[in-house]
Amino acid sequence: MYNDEKNLYHYTYRRDGSETPEQAPVVETAYREAETSAPKRRKSGRAGAKIAALALSCALLGGAAGAGVMWGVSSHGSATSMNVSGRPASSVAVKTVDGKTALSDAELYAANVNSVVSINTTGTSGTNIFGQQVETASAGSGFILTSDGYIATNRHVIADANSVKVTLYNGDTYDATVIGSDKDYDIAVLKIDATGLQEVTLGDSSTLNVGDHVLAVGNPLGELTFSMSGGMVSSVNRAINVDGTPFNMIQTDASINPGNSGGPLFNQYGEVVGIVSAKYSSYSSESVEGLGFAIPMNDVLAMIQDIMTNGYVTNKPYLGITQGTLTAQMAAQYRYDITQGVFVYSVEKGSAADKAGLKMGDVIVKVDDTDIAASEDLVAVKKSYSAGDTSTFTIYRDGTTQTVSVTWGSVPAEQMTDSSADQQQTQQNQQQNNGYYGGSMEDLFNYFFNGGFGGQSGQRSQGQGTAA
Template identity: 65%
Template sequence: MYDDEKNLYHYTYRKDGSETATQPGQSYDARGTQPDPVPVMTPEAPKKKKHTAGKVAALALVCALLGGAVGGGVVYGAGRMNADTTEVSVSGRLPEAVNVHQVDGKTKMTDAEVYAANVNSVVSINVTGTSGTNFFGQKVQTASSGSGFILTKDGFIVTNYHVVKDAEQVKVTLYNGDEYEARYVGGDEDYDIAVIKVEAADLPTVTLGDSGSLNVGDRVLAIGNPLGELTFSMSGGMVSSVNRTINVSGTPFNMIQTDASINPGNSGGPLVNQYGEVVGIVSAKYSGTGSEAVEGLGFAIPINDVFAMIEDIMTNGYVTNKPYLGVSAGTMTEQMAAQYRYDISSGVFIYSVEEGYAAEKAGLQMGDVITKVDDHAITSLEDLTAVKKQYSAGDTVTLTVYRGGETITVELTWDAVPAEEKADSDTPTSGSGRDDSQYGGYMNPYDLFDYFFRQFR
């Protein structure tokens, strides 16, 4: 152990760490304990002896000294040899400068160059707001973080809807440290996209690429704000799958799958290809269920799927061409089939039809079960929602419908989402978002019923 007294370190072999000065005539054995006193003996007068033994002892002493000297010389020489031959190699290479390229869709870049070309266009987003009430009826204060990227020089920023929903205040931080208060422009929960705006000019912007050109195995990079603390971090990986359908809180999404590291706080940030182009919006991570942990399953929304909607939100505040059916509906089940004596047990069961909208115009009725949209099989509400995303208002489709024991087909032209529906579903503070904590025990069961059977119109 060490004893630090007067800024000096001393070794001690005593278990208690103390040091005891030796008294003249005393010594310590190897165990650190004081031996018994040696009795003092009165010396007798030396007797005369022959000097042969003395000569032998002297000769032995001389040999020992000479041997020690020679041995010491050998050790010293070996030490000198090691000192002369043992060296540490230190590279004299100078660090390479990272070139900042203009993203032109033609120049393939290193990872460092992709980061340099895009990091100034990525933002850190910090959100504060309220979400529901606690046991005492008080509003619960919330705070969360996410990422985004600058789309226009005058301050339009793209992020995920789930990053800014329920937001009362949105703060944006740029890579250079500049901070801005942002206002919510609009968004769409079914596509998990949102646009916010800061008042600024000449901001650095990203360049959008073609997500449809991605191949499995292509290198992609994610830049964002993982954990809300590690701002402007970059992770890399490959495209693991394209056109991967995943279900997030009951809503199906078409995604780019990647093994790039994705963590909470990365949501809304860009997924970038090797040419520095944004090909996706980082949105989700699969962490596993139960005791099964998984790694390398991150997902991003393909930019081709949502760019037209983003432009629509920037112009109108919401997605004006989002298809609208105009029904209250739910997933058909075996229990329902038994109750209503239907011959089918899957599809989308229509509970009611709204007057003046696409379903009524096409002749759909309460009790109908939609089983196909064009060639897409429909077994549940999730299927219908996924298929709707492939169409825009004004598109015409053929529905296959089960009615009264028979299968019929009807032509239907999608309507646009009405303004009042847009206001109900696309405003972050409306409380209609898919926040799982909302269903933890304080949501009215009738509201929950309405949530499931009215939002999929």
């Protein structure tokens, strides 16, 4: 073990770490052993040895001054050494994010860590075999939008939570209120009762290029709080599907782990250009590495501001149909000439689709210049519009294709609660999965023998679909 005596390090084989009285410092011992092992020489020889030793000492001192501190070890009479740097620790100056000055990684962390928060939630999930509710807990990340306590994160971080707590870098913990969220974009806004907080600087995600350096700060695993990981932009405008919902993402090889969700993705200037949202650890039974994703800030900034003001996204486009993907089996059953598109199961009365003349049984195959092959395509293209925008829909009806002009409506306020949105998004029916439409026999009779689903507008079918 090592003992410290007057800042000299020695080594002893004794278990208690003690040394014999005659044991000298290691460096000195090395030289002493060399001296005592040499044969006796004449006086003139000893004088020459002293001169040589003095010269060697000067050389060693000069080397130590140039390279740091020299540490010696004696082994069987021979001396070995290691160079240990004497460079003092450097301090990191906290710089202001101005969008013009590129920051080092250490500078970026120092400038922004006080704007990152750790989020911990508790909730319940069903009951156990004893009929008791099962308590759940999860952790995520977020970042401060305003000095008076508005915080951005992912919706999936706080979904179904009974309580949400936010912890700042200085250790202060607050109860948070969920102002609002949006499932289609996986965003949420929280509010804590605090003032004088350090907010982030939001950047322009459209300026990112593949190869740009980016950094993520968050709460990986719910325990390694305020950790930073770095990487590059692997792809921009990457379309991925998360639990059936299509997203436009920034792809990065920065390490992303559970608990990082909702945290900021910074560019090299210290600006937030994305919200860390997802990662792939496996794909098609293959293990993968370096696949992390963040929601581009430009895609959701206006919606975040809308949630802060109104509690939900007021200009979110809404079509007013229950939709599902047309399969080849369905096409054969209904005698359609096409095998892909979005099948319209029902149309809400008074909705944008109803006003445009869409009917149950129509198949949407194109929106403006975008081909629609599956339900996910329609959900994805909808994100590029706002309420009030007008689009040209190409639909298949009665064996022919035709176009209709659709002015996108806005989501009704009563449907903006999570429970209502989830109910519309997750309508399930196993019969439809097998290619069978689950409507009534009367509907099928009217469709095949009377030329359509007359009078059914505004009624929701039992087939699988997602409200648009």
